Amino acid sequence: MADVSQATYDVLRAHGLTTIFGNPGSNELPFLAGMPDDFRYVLGLHEGAVLAMADGFAQARGGSAFVNLHAAAGTGNAMGPLTNTVYAHSPLIITAGQQVRSTIGQEVMLANVDAPMLPKPLVKWSSEPACAQDVPRTISQAIHIANLPAKGPVYVSVPYDDWGQEAPAETRHLVERTTAPANSLSADQLETIAEALDRARHPVLVLGSEVDAEHANDEAVRLADALNAPVWVAPLPSRCPFPTRHRSFRGVLPAAVQEVTDALAGHDLILVVGAAVFRYHQFVPGDYLPEGTRLIHLTSDPSEAARAPMGDAWVTGVRDAVTRLADAVTPGRRPALPSLPDIAPHRTSSEAIHPEHLFALLRENAPDDVVYVKESTSTIGAFWSQMDLSLPNSYFFPASGGLGWGLPAAVGAQLALPDRRVVGLIGDGSANYGITALWTAAHYHIPTIIVILKNGTYGVLRWFARVLEAGETPGLDVPGIDFAAIASGYGVTATSVRTPTAFVAAFEKALAGDSPVVIEVETAFSEP
The missing domain is CATH 3.40.50.970 (Thiamin diphosphate (ThDP)-binding fold, Pyr/PP domains)
Structure with a gap:
């Protein structure tokens, strides 16, 4: 036995x-x-x-x-x-x-x-x-x-x-045993939601990380195209559920009640798919919904459905629901949306690279199927303004804000996706929490590229101190850390750069290799 x-x-x-x-x-x-x-x-x-x-x-x-x-x-x-x-x-x-x-x-x-x-x-x-x-x-x-x-x-x-x-x-x-979910919208439920979308004058989609986790990205595009509706990503996303250069893409919703309501004003129907309604962060109270607006919520999580403060929720398989809705709605009822202009990045000073410029350089030089694991919380807005993400599994972010996740998660993601290159975008405050993962990357020859954005401070806390009107508080700066030296001590090839030309050269060299690399980048301070 x-x-x-x-x-x-x-x-x-x-x-x-x-x-x-x-x-x-x-x-x-x-x-x-x-x-x-x-x-x-x-x-x-x-x-x-x-x-x-x-x-x-x-x-x-x-x-x-x-x-x-x-x-x-x-x-x-x-x-x-x-x-x-x-x-x-x-x-x-x-x-x-x-x-x-x-x-x-x-x-x-x-x-x-x-x-x-x-x-x-x-x-x-x-x-x-x-x-x-x-x-x-x-x-x-x-x-x-x-x-x-x-x-x-x-x-x-x-x-x-x-x-x-x-x-x-x-x-x-x-x-030998298996278990599988069998929840799916009934024909009547599907018809109810499809009819609501067809009747709406100005519907809007809000997509969450579960869309990407279920690889329903293409189905979400089909639904958005059929409705000619704008698409927002739900606040604080841990994944990217929709192509960021698609004409419907509007960005990531802010994480405050009134700011979400303001962003969605003018829409008579909000369809939220694969996300909580909503995960707020900074406390900016207000009306949960614009006046006269209905919200429909599709999620596989009964807890998300139950705890939402507004809207009608259906607990169902997200991929199945989006696929069937894309087939069920009536296309062509609204004019096509125009393409959105690109946002020119801030230029870099002689002292440090601006995060928007850094992300633009990554967009221009990274492989089409690159995977970003990001834990630089003060550069969220800069990242979304510059990235061109279109494939599933292209973006991962800590879903609850616990620092120390990003650097080791990038190592784990690369281990799971050996045919794609994983780039970790890690703030210098975050990097210290998970720095020991560099040894694992070196020991198991996991070719993750870790880009450490070094500005010497907890940038998101400086922004939050201003939001809270807290004034100057102690413990917000982390100067004097040599990440290239630390990485070398763990057996990882590392370099430090402060100009766009030097970064591109270091990044191209890292892509050409098959070992883990750390690129420490002197970056300017930015707010999320």
């Missing part, structure tokens, strides 16, 4: 979870000691980086990722990046080692006391199996829960003396 470890690896293999992201401790060694040859272990030097790498990997590959953390301490280290996985709907299977069962109640060293409670409320589900024989089934349950709508991270704590116990014979059924 197989032991619990072997049976669990069989379950993981059946779901394609043969890559393990982790940083091991003593509680995890008995599980890892039995790792089969067809599995690979990706080591990170800090659990925060481990979890963010796994998140980037999962989002880029469009599936789950398996994470192995060290007891309570390792789980705690991963909690910051875990906040991003929740709102990105990333189906991470997070496991943590636990002390020997008979000693947990004594709170011995490395006991994870009340383990299932530790990651709540961030995880979708958490458990510590009641006995060793239930470990494989619990892991199977975790995988299915993580991947059923709405997708999200799950957590399982396993005592380390469980792995060597004999697995029950019935675990063989676990590798």
